[in-house]
Amino acid sequence: MRIRWRSRQSYLLMFRNCLLRGPTKIILCVRFCRYHAYIGLSMLLMVLLWWNIGEVNDCGARSVVNTVCDDYFIKDAAGNLCTALCERQEFKSWVCDKFENGIKSFRHGSLVTKVSADYEVSWPRGSLQEGLSTKTFMLEVERFLKTELGLSNTDSFLSGLLKDADVNSDDKLNLGEAQNLWRLIHQPFFLVFSLFQDLSVFPSINGTCGGLSMWNHGPYLELGAGPLFDLSGLSWTLGLFSNNSYRWMLPAWSKRAKVMVGLLEVVSEFYDRSEGQFHLCNIDGLTLFHTKTFELALTESSLPLSGAQVSHALRNVSCRSWRDCTLTAQCQTQCDYRSRRCTAQLVKPTLTHACGLMKDYLLFDAPRFIRPSLGRLLRRCARLTWSAPDLDLQHSLLVQELRDILWGHIQHLTR
Secondary structure, eight states: OHHHHHHHHHHHHHHHHHHHHHHHHHHHHHHHHHHHHHHHHHHHHHHHHHHHHHHHOOTTHHHHHHHHHHHHHTTSOOOTTHIIIIISOOOOOOEEEEEETTEEEEEETTEEEEEESSOOOOOTTSSOOTTOOHHHHHHHHHHHHHHHHOOSOOHHHHHHHHHHHOTTOSSOOOHHHHHHHHHHHTSHHHHHHHHTTTSTTSOEEEEEETTEEEEEOHHHHSTTOEESOOTTOSOHHHHTTOTTGGGGGOOOHHHHHHHHHHHHHHHHHHHTOTTOOEEEOSOSTTTEEEOTTOOEEEOGGGOEEEHHHHHHHHTTOBOSSGGGSEEETTEEEEEETTTTEEEEEESSOHHHHHHHHHHHHTGGGOOTTTHHHHHHHHHHHHTOOTTOTTHHHHHHHHHHHHHHHHHHHHHHHHO
């Protein structure tokens, strides 16, 4: 009887403990599930909100397209993209890309469409009128290009613009075609992108319609493409361990060297351009991109400027030293101490700033057997100025020697 009583007593004790602890455990379980459910629900709502904003906010793309198409149907606008855009309506869904410097950008897949916020751009003597001869119009376009870009040779560029604008291929421009071209050339990015369509580092044009232009940004949006690096580091937590934490996520040295070879080729091309010299006034690890195959890619953020554009931007600036004549960190001009005005003469060529970028991007972990030579070349490059008497020769030699040393090692690794 005593043994049974003890067994019964122990069962009662276990039952009581279960009754006491069970609700507590259930409550803890419910709290745990509710907490994580809140987190999951919050994340889901954030994703849906982000998706909704991306779909709804189209920078007014539909309104812009409707305006352009209205002009197209009354023959006040034209372009090789108008049929697909307005008649077949192939592009219906738009996602806002950005709106800056008076240019609206919206995306349709890998295609980026750009249009000026100021859609109506006036003709010098009022709006364009039917009956204006193609020759008179193109003379005005040529005058505008020389004033805006300071091009010494506009023949090939003008013929290319005329060919693209002439949708009917009749060697004449009607009112819609002329207005399309006139609106486009007043967008600085269009001028530069069009002028350098022979260079693969710029987006390729897909078509135009009534001042609206569409560009193929596919290589920039592919997985593996992106900016070169961020000198500010990935995050403040990584910054606690190193001031150079950006280096931890960089690709292999040979891939980075390939990007820099592309930069050297572009700098050389801009320096020796037949239309006139161009300068990269805003290059750093965030404005220069690479594709997934590590080819250099330039965007609006790193658009080159002609010498005339730099001069126009600083022509009314008074100065006491060249530091007062600063358009950007990479585009500073000399100060004329007699007139106290900024000149059009840059202090340093683009190559000098490209070498500074290479130092941050390549030199720190360059292979041991080329690091001393590469370091000497970069130091020589840093001392290069526009006032050097033999600048053309030094510029050409530096580009060639840097390219040789980088390509030599890349080919050595790929054997």
